[in-house]
Amino acid sequence: QKEVEQDPGPLSVPEGAIVSLNCTYSNSAFQYFMWYRQYSRKGPELLMYTYSSGNKEDGRFTAQVDKSSKYISLFIRDSQPSDSATYLCAIPWPGSARQLTFGSGTQLTVLP
Amino acid sequence: SAVISQKPSRDICQRGTSLTIQCQVDSQVTMMFWYRQQPGQSLTLIATANQGSEATYESGFVIDKFPISRPNLTFSTLTVSNMSPEDSSIYLCSVESDRGRYNEQFFGPGTRLTVL
Numbered sequence: 001q002k003e004v005e006q007d008p009g010p011l012s013v014p015e016g017a018i019v020s021l022n023c024t025y026s027n028s029a030f031q032y033f034m035w036y037r038q039y040s041r042k043g044p045e046l047l048m049y050t051y052s053s054g055n056k057e058d059g060r061f062t063a064q065v066d067k068s069s070k071y072i073s074l075f076i077r078d079s080q081p082s083d084s085a086t087y088l089c090a091i092p093w094p095g096s097a098r099q100l101t102f103g104s105g106t107q108l109t110v111l112p
Numbered sequence: 113s114a115v116i117s118q119k120p121s122r123d124i125c126q127r128g129t130s131l132t133i134q135c136q137v138d139s140q141v142t143m144m145f146w147y148r149q150q151p152g153q154s155l156t157l158i159a160t161a162n163q164g165s166e167a168t169y170e171s172g173f174v175i176d177k178f179p180i181s182r183p184n185l186t187f188s189t190l191t192v193s194n195m196s197p198e199d200s201s202i203y204l205c206s207v208e209s210d211r212g213r214y215n216e217q218f219f220g221p222g223t224r225l226t227v228l
Contacts, residue, residue, distance in 0.1 A: 043204050043219030088154060092215035100215055102154040
């Protein structure tokens with residue numbers, strides 16, 4: 001079993017749609033959760049960062065963590081064509097030398 | 113945030129040759145990381161490079177295949193040795209953020225390698 005599993009996609013939605021991107025993880029010791037966005041031919045960039053269960057909002061983006069079910073989600077409201085990218089969940093190893101474990105990524109296309 | 117550049121941005125290489133990828137950061141950083149991103153797959157950490165010490169390799173990666181140099185606090189190189197088509201991938205370097213966020217990393221744009 002992989003440490004982090006991510007819905008593979010690809011996902012294609014019309015502009016303005018609400019997008020839901022999801023990951024599950026297996027290690028209950030994980031405490032911090034991140035979402036990275038990677039545009040084509042670019043390196044990943046940090047989009048959202050959360051610690052603990054619950055929701056965290058940043059503009060049109062909401063990160064949700066459910067530690068009881070080891071499930072994390074990223075919601076994008078009013079999606080735009082500029083949101084078209086690959087989204088990767090990432091989880092730091094607890095107490096480690098800074099290692100990040102990434103999900104496989106979900107490729108999102110928002111159609112105008 | 114750190115600005116990271118990589119050279120080359122892409123290359124096409126012959127089987128059995130080696131390629132050295134350079135990573136330059138615009139500020140001094142303690143730790144640099146090298147990742148591989150194979151087509152359609154996630155990022156896999158190859159090794160962690162501290163200035164002045166040997167790189168630490170993850171399971172499945174060895175120094176003979178992926179030698180790393182870290183001569184100073186702003187620069188690192190990764191060499192992909194004796195390449196085969198299975199080494200075709202995107203190679204990315206990253207550094208830790210200095211914004212105090214746990215494990216946040218900034219990534220370079222990547223080097224897209226194709227081995228024929």
